[in-house]
Amino acid sequence: MQDVSFEESPAVRPFPVRPGRRVAPGWWWSSTTGRLVAYGSGVMRTQLMLLDRDPAVVALACRPVELVWREESRVVGHAPQLMARLQDGSGLLLDCAGRSGPSARLAKRARVVGAAAKAAGWSYRLAGPPAPVLVANVRWLAGYRHPRYAAGPWTPALLEAFGRPRPAVEAVRELGDPIAVWPVVFHALWSGVLRVRLDEPLHERAVVSVAWQEAEAA
DSSP, X not given: OOSSOGGGSOOSSOOOOXXXXXXXXXXXXXXXXXXXXXXXXXXXXXXXXXXXXXXXXXXXXXXXXXXXXXXXTEEEEEOOSEEEEETTSOEEEEEEOOTTOOOHXXXXXXXXXXXXXXXXXXXXXXXXXXXXXXXXXXXXXXXXXXXXXXXXXXXXXXXXXXXXXXXXXXXXXXXXXXXXXXXXXXXXXXXXXEEOOSSSOOOXXXXXXXXXXXXXXX
């Protein structure tokens, strides 16, 4: 598993389109890889979005691998919904549970997949819905994840403006036209250049700081 680039593989099986569902299968453009990654549901799209912002993740894929094992007289197969390649070269397999939690079948399969992943030096996660405030904040920042919003020549001024923790709107007004500056700030918050609390609602007076300040304080 360490020698195969599963993140380059297509999905082993597609996601079905089910009538009546609010979210159909679709594609997420990943700022981590610059590629489209498939998803099959709203909860899966949310987890994909959060992984895309995780600095430990270097590649993402949808259902690139299926595990097959025998249970008594029958063969069981399971394809985890997402796979992430991590900076240390290991992998993360992830399944998504809805608001009501995982089904009994998924919970049983998760134990097998988790043990297999551990044996290979990988990890496995059965993820439930994250906090609504976190999801809303990251979804907003994700709208500015494309590199076209990057600070570029603005970077020194941006870092200086947020050299001390302060309300975002104060620094934005100093930097120039808010219509031009806000997208740059949001991209810097998405990419981790700037930091803000994401467990509280984002607003113009949310306190923003340069990322290295938090690292030094820790």
